Amino acid sequence: MRFFKIILLISVIFIGSCSSERNTFTNRAFHNLTSHYNAYYLSDVKIKEVVTEVQTNYKEDYTQVLPVFFPIDSATIQANKEKLESARDLASKAIEWHRISKWVDDSYYLIGKIDYLQGQFDDAQNAFKYVNVNSKDKDLRHQALIALLRLYVDLEEVENANFTIDYLSKESDIKDENRYELYRTLAYYYEKRADQNGVIGALDRTIEYAKDPKEKSRINFILAQRYQREGLDALAYDFYQKAQEGNPPYERSFYSQLFAQQVAELNASKDLKKVRNYYESLYKDPKNRDLKDVIVYEQALFEEKQGDIPLTIDLLHQAAKEPGSNERLKGYIYEKLADIHLDEFRDYRATKYYLDSALTYIPEGSPAAVQIASQKETLDQFVFHVERIQSNDSLLVLSELSEEDQRVIAEQFIQSEEERLIAEAKAQEEPESSGIFDNLLAFADRGSGSSTFYFDNGVAMQQGAIDFYRTWGDRPLQDNWRRRAVVFDNSESETLEDEESGEEVEEESNPLNQLPSIEDLLAQIPSTEEDISTLNQELEESYFELGKLLYFDLSEAENSIENLEVLVREYPQSSRKPEAYYLLYLAQKDQNGNSQQYVSRLNREYPESQYTYFVNNPDAASGNLAYIESSKRYEEAYNLYYSGKFQQAGxxxxxxxxxxxxxxxxxxxLLLDIMVTGKLESKARYRERLESYIENSEEGALKELARNMLIPLLSSEELAALNPVDSAAVESDSTNVAENDSTEISNPLPDSPFQLNDSQTHIVVLVMSPDEAKEAQGVVGDLEVFHAKNFSNARLRTGEMNMDRENAIFIISPFTDGEKAKTYFEKFLTDFESDKISDQIKNNSFFISIENFQVLNRTKNIEEYRAFFKVAYQ
Known part of the structure; x- marks a missing residue:
């Protein structure tokens, strides 16, 4: 009976302690125990499992500088959605069921981590802020602030990140585990800002607090990579050696040894044979079977440093064929081949195709892929026009021959292609190692590469396929017994399908299917005047577009001249001829050639052309060089200021x-320099300089900006005495919009004298009265600043001319096509600012093709073109 009473008493105490309302010692002990080792612990374990899986699934690219943090893969997070939701449910129970336990704030922190992993950044931010504000546990608050800092870095909220860093820098008693995370997050912050020294400094401190040997190895490897790129080989060598400690993955250990040898020995060694033997030994090591492409690639980079470009190219080609565990490396190999063919040979065609290959291996959307795609745009156009010129030229030459001669050339082409296929098959034959037992095999010479057994000899098979094709034509691989077997098969339809698919595979793998028939080749030769005219129109376009590309995008003035000269010589009636003359004038001027001949031709043949105006008024197009240079430096100083580099900006x-x-x-x-003063010197000095600027400046808009900067520094009495800003002079944009919208389209597009041709060169036109043009002289300078900031590589020029007594125009040119003009025009309407012209002039501007401008210059009917412009472009 006494025993049951004791059990009953314990049960009552236990049941009473389950209450989350009674804040007694027993209740707290119970809830601390259960919330910690049940809900909180299990939730934390699940989160750590997901983080571990993210790291495991991420494929490290050791050829590039490793990221400080493993990128969070959304696919892995989605695959673990149930696990994370289970972790959230457990953490929520720790909060709801055990409200008086000391693990409530820790559970909120776990919920913030789950939100962060799932990309719910607002919720994660709220959770971390709640923990920081409400938790009495200093260590937990530090954890929350560090997590918050990483979130700010992800969101590029620099000011919030800086405030958090400043706050944490003043905190004392941060425990080692949190210091490790803090310095690692600081390294991530500097990594995002591309601050190399900042990353190195933060990672150096991170090492001091790292406890996990594998993570320590990884950080050492990152430091080694960064020191190597800074040219500090001795430091890089030490860290590569340290990266091999802590039982790292074999691949990291391999790269550590490889790169350590590079910085310590290979780069400095004059014994080239020793270096090559080192790479050879790595290549032959069975453990490096999946890293052969890396070894050959690194040897190629070494040979490039020795100046042996042919050997470098051969090694890169070999590296592309070697097996490897990192697909991205193939992309880097092809990118390197593209760089060499561009820098060494100026071979734009090969460069384009190598970049195409690189993009098949580098993930879409990655920085490297974006850069390659951007670089490839011009090369794609270049190759398209070059290949079209080659093809059309050849077809036009063939069209002038007799049918017999055409057939002979077609036969010779097919024969040469057959020989090429045989040569390729021979090149792919890899002789196996011959040994003393080879003569015991059923077929002699099997290991020699010149096998007498037909199906062991790729060259013989290729030759046999060609002989069969010559004798029997394009006949499917099918014979009598196979057809008879089909008749007795119960699953007749399935068998036939299998045979057909098998034959398709065999047909696809047959190299002769790559060859066209003679009839196919002859059918491509133009036979009518219409076909010949189409080819000539395409040639005219390609010569012109190629000339523009070479001059504007590839800076190949000499080659540009060659193509444009062909255009004006072979197509003297071309509508592109005035612009071609203008481009030839610019290219010859760059080459210090005879540019005046094109000035004479333009004045003689096209006296009313816009291009004639430009060559007659070269200063209007060139602008003020001092102004342009100072504009570039102003923009650079401005960017330095807003990136926090105040000293450099000053x-x-x-x-x-x-x-x-x-x-x-x-x-x-001067005003920007005063802003720098506000960051580096006292408020008194800042105010003094602002007041002096306001008193002496003659620029109204800048003076008003300085006044606004001064307001926060004034007392309430000074503010009261300040006159309100006169805003009557500010015009409403809505009025201008209404005016523009009221324009009626008098002529529909089909009846207009203007024609839509986006491929032509375009110009942007600002129309104003002669009086307005006199007041707008300074707009050219504002345009040059706008161009330097937004279109620095476009070689844009500005000029002015009188169209008639009522209209003067400012012209911005040239734009190689309508799309580029439209891009400029939209940016101009939204971002261009100048007090030299009214908003109405700006909003009534338009862009126009050169042909249409010539029509407009004759008709002088600007409203007619505006109507066309609205239909065609807006």
Whole structure:
């Protein structure tokens, strides 16, 4: 009876302690125990499992600098959705069921981590902020702040990140585990900002607090990579050696040894044979079977440093064929081949095709892929026009021959292709190692590569296939017994399908299927005047577009001249001829050639052309060089200021003002220098300089900006005495929009004298009255600043001319096609600012093709073109 009473008493105490409302010692002990080792513990384990899986699934690319944090793969997170939701449910129970336990805030922190992994950044931010504000556990608050810092870095919220860093830097008693995460997150912060020194400094501190040997090895490897890229080989060598400690994965250990040898011995060694033997030994090591492409690639880079470009190219080709565990490396190999063919040989065609190959291996959307795709745009156009010129030229030459001669050439082409296929098969024959037992095999010479057994000899098989084709034609691989077997098969339809699919595979693998028939080749030769005319039109377009590409995008003035000369010589009636003359004028001028001949031709043949105006007024197109240079430096200083590099910004401003003391940028540079003062010096000095600027400046808009900057520094009495800003001069955009919308389209597109041709060169036109044109003289400078900031590589020019007594125009040119003109025009409407022209002039501007401008220059009917412009482009 006493025993049952004791059990009953314990049960009552236990049941009473389950209450989350009673804050007694027994209740707290119970809830601390159960929330920690049940809900919280299990939730934490599940989260760690998901994080581990993210790291395991990520394929490290050791040829590139490793990221500080493993990227979070959304596919892995989605695959673990149930596990994360289970972890969230457990953490929520720890909060709801055990409200008086000391693990409630820790559970909120876990929920924040789950939200972060699932990309719910707002919820994660709220959870971390809640923990930081409410938790009494200093270590947990530090954890939450560090997690919050990483989130700010992800979201590129620099100011919040800087505030968090500043706050944590003033905190004391941060335990080692949190310091490790803090310095690692700081390294991530500097990595995002491309601050190499910052990353190295933060990772150096991270190493001091790292406890996991494998993670320590990884950080050492990152430091080694970064030191190597900084040219600090001795430091890089030490860290590569340290990266081999802690039982790292074999691949990291391999790269550590390879790169350590590079920085310590290979780069400095004058014994080339020793270096090559080193790579050879790595290549032969069975453990490196899946890393052969890496070894050959690194040897290629070494040979490139020795200046042996042919050997480098051979090794890169070999590396592309070797087996490997990292697909991306193939992309880097092809990218390297593209770089060599561009830099060494200026072979744009080969460069384009190598970049195409690179993109098949580098993941779409990655920075490398985006850069390659951008680089390839111009090369795609170049190759298209080059190949079209070659093809059309050949077809036009063939069209002038007799049918007998055409057939002979077609036969010779097919024969040469057959020989090429045989040569390729022979090149692919890899002789196996011959040994003393080879003569015991059923077929002699099997290991020699010149086998007498037909199916062991690829060259013989290729030759046999060609002989069969010559005798029997394109006959399917099928014979009598196979057809008879089909008749007795119960599953007749399935068997036939299998046979047909098998024959398709055999047909696809037959190299002769790559060859066209003679009839196919002859059918491509133009036989009518219409076909010949189409080919000539395409040639005319390609010569012109190729000339533009070579001059504007590839800076190949000499080759540009060759193609444009062909255009004006072979197609003297071309509508592109005036622009071709203008491009030839520019190219010859760049080459210090005879540019004046094209000035004469334009004045003689096209006196009313816009291009004639440009060559007669070269200064209007070139602009103020000092102003352009100071504009570039202003933009650079501005970017330095807003990236927090105030000291560097101040130095650049000072040197710019010394080199270019009197330009239209001077006032802006001075104001930017005052903003730097506000960051580096006292408020009193900042205020003093602002007041002086307001008193002395003549630029109204900049003076108003300075006044607004001064307001936060004024007292309430000073603010009260301040006159309100007169805003009556500010025009409403809505009025201009209404005016534009009221324009009626008097002529529909089909009846218009203008024609839509996006492939032509276009210009942007600002129309104004002669009086407005006089007041707008400074707009050219504002346009040059706008161009330097937004279209620095476009070689844009600005000019002015009178169209008639009522209309003067400012012209921005050239744009190689309508799409580029439209891109500029949209940017111009939204971002261009100038007090030299009204909003109405800006909003009534338009862009126009050269042919249409010539029509407009004759008709002088601007409203008619505006109607066309609205239909065609808007």
């Amino acid at each position: 130095q650049l401003i000072k040197s710019t003002l010394e080199d270019y003391p009197l330009t239209r940028n001077t006032e802006r540079l």
